[in-house]
Amino acid sequence: MDRQLQSIFERFCSFGSGSMTNLSAPMPQMDGAKFAKFTRDTKIVDNKRINSTQVDIIFNKIKHKNERKIDYAQFRKGLQMLAQLKFPEKESSLAYNMLVDHVISQKGPSLAENVTKIDNSNIVNRMTNPKLYPEAHKQRYADANTKKLNNSSSHGNLNSMHNQQQNQHELKLSYSSSLTNINNVQQKNAAKNQNYKTAVKQGSSSNNAFASKQHKNNIAANAKVENQSANMMHQQKKNVAHSQHYNASFIFKELNNQLA
Numbered sequence: 014m015d016r017q018l019q020s021i022f023e024r025f026c027s028f029g030s031g032s033m034t035n036l037s038a039p040m041p042q043m044d045g046a047k048f049a050k051f052t053r054d055t056k057i058v059d060n061k062r063i064n065s066t067q068v069d070i071i072f073n074k075i076k077h078k079n080e081r082k083i084d085y086a087q088f089r090k091g092l093q094m095l096a097q098l099k100f101p102e103k104e105s106s107l108a109y110n111m112l113v114d115h116v117i118s119q120k121g122p123s124l125a126e127n128v129t130k131i132d133n134s135n136i137v138n139r140m141t142n143p144k145l146y147p148e149a150h151k152q153r154y155a156d157a158n159t160k161k162l163n164n165s166s167s168h169g170n171l172n173s174m175h176n177q178q179q180n181q182h183e184l185k186l187s188y189s190s191s192l193t194n195i196n197n198v199q200q201k202n203a204a205k206n207q208n209y210k211t212a213v214k215q216g217s218s219s220n221n222a223f224a225s226k227q228h229k230n231n232i233a234a235n236a237k238v239e240n241q242s243a244n245m246m247h248q249q250k251k252n253v254a255h256s257q258h259y260n261a262s263f264i265f266k267e268l269n270n271q272l273a
Contacts, residue, residue, distance in 0.1 A: 017117050022088050025051045028122040042082035045072050048091070055119040057112070063098050071095060092116070 026041035028050070043051070052058045052068045075091045076083045083091070093109050100108035138145065 044082045
């Protein structure tokens with residue numbers, strides 16, 4: 014018990030010196046301020062039976078004349094005097110042991126003694142809540158949001174333009190593939206027409222009738238293919254015109270945003 018009490022005494026002696034042991038002195042010593050801190054941190058001072066004034070009086074009694082600090086033996090003597098005030102109904106030795114047990118049960122020096130907590134929530138709220146800004150800053154905040162919205166809109170327009178260009182590229186590929194198929198069909202029909210002319214020159218009347226029927230079918234197929242080709246070319250021209258109109262509208266809108 015005595016060793017634990019001495020360890021607590023040394024910790025309070027070295028508090029604030031940057032280390033838990035005072036190596037510059039042969040024996041740790043405690044001044045009046047640290048003795049008062051010791052009584053507060055260990056809750057000996059309760060402002061009922063013991064107050065800060067009584068602690069100062071006891072410290073002046075136990076220290077030597079013309080000295081400012083006390084050693085461990087004087088510290089124990091001070092605890093005996095404090096025990097008589099803390100437990101007046103107990104015998105002196107029992108009161109001392111009870112006070113020592115109480116001191117050992119407490120923690121060491123407190124780093125946050127009598128520290129006033131600062132409430133800066135109001136300041137933070139005024140800095141982060143745009144509704145509380147002055148008028149000039151509200152305008153700047155509104156301008157910043159408008160700029161963000163414009164940037165976001167421009168980004169969306171660029172994505173839309175990219176998608177439009179990609180769709181045009183796919184339409185061109187589809188159109189090219191369709192033209193290839195139409196050319197193949199036309200070549201096959203041309204070959205069939207050539208066969209029909211040959212059959213007319215060489216064949217009998219029955220063969221001529223069959224060839225004539227086949228020739229009509231080829232003419233109808235050619236007309237259908239040419240109609241499909243005309244429709245596709247019309248749709249392609251329409252898509253190109255729409256793309257040019259969209260690009261012009263996008264460029265005009267971007268110029269207006271930059272000028273604004």
